[in-house]
Amino acid sequence: xxxxxxxxxxxxxxxxxxxxxxxxxxxxxxxxxxxxxxxxxxxxxxxxxxxxxxxxxxxxxxxxxxxxxxxxxxxxxxxxxxxxxxxxxxxxxxxxxxxxxxxxxxxxxxxxxxxxxxxxxxxxxxxxxxxxxxxxxxxxxxxxxxxx
Ligand SMILES: [Zn+2]
Numbered sequence: 001x002x003x004x005x006x007x008x009x010x011x012x013x014x015x016x017x018x019x020x021x022x023x024x025x026x027x028x029x030x031x032x033x034x035x036x037x038x039x040x041x042x043x044x045x046x047x048x049x050x051x052x053x054x055x056x057x058x059x060x061x062x063x064x065x066x067x068x069x070x071x072x073x074x075x076x077x078x079x080x081x082x083x084x085x086x087x088x089x090x091x092x093x094x095x096x097x098x099x100x101x102x103x104x105x106x107x108x109x110x111x112x113x114x115x116x117x118x119x120x121x122x123x124x125x126x127x128x129x130x131x132x133x134x135x136x137x138x139x140x141x142x143x144x145x146x147x148x
Contacts, residue, residue: 011128011138015039017056018137023125024056025103025139036101058097059123060144066093068112081129095121095141108140120144 005019016025028040032049038057043050070089072082082088091107093115108124109115121141128138 008135008137011136016139027055027057028052029055036099038103061095061097061121063119063121064094064096064102066091066115091115105141108142
């Protein structure tokens with residue numbers, strides 16, 4: 001059954017294109033030095049340039065580094081769906097995209113112990129929590145091998 005996007009809202013505006021069959025993270029590119037940043041910024045941390053343009057980032061990249069979060073994050077600010085009873089460790093890492101932009105993201109995987117630096121990852125947009133009857137969608141990166 002096709003998934004309805006009518007009941008889905010992105011976790012924040014301007015983070016990724018949604019709804020889309022080919023969702024992309026939205027970053028900013030410095031018009032002066034070309035550095036790409038995610039999330040998008042109005043100025044450049046690399047050269048202090050103040051002119052940036054919006055760019056859609058590549059969906060695929062390599063796991064640059066990661067760690068495994070073995071405890072439930074403090075709430076607030078964390079508002080994830082887990083309880084102390086349902087919590088399972090999850091990966092958090094940086095994915096390096098082809099233009100060398102590094103994106104910090106939660107990692108979706110069936111097996112945190114199989115994560116390896118350098119593995120191919122791909123952007124996935126999935127339900128994060130339910131709020132006010134809506135599915136709040138967020139972005140994750142998942143090993144490409146698990147998507148085949
Ligand atoms: Zn710059």
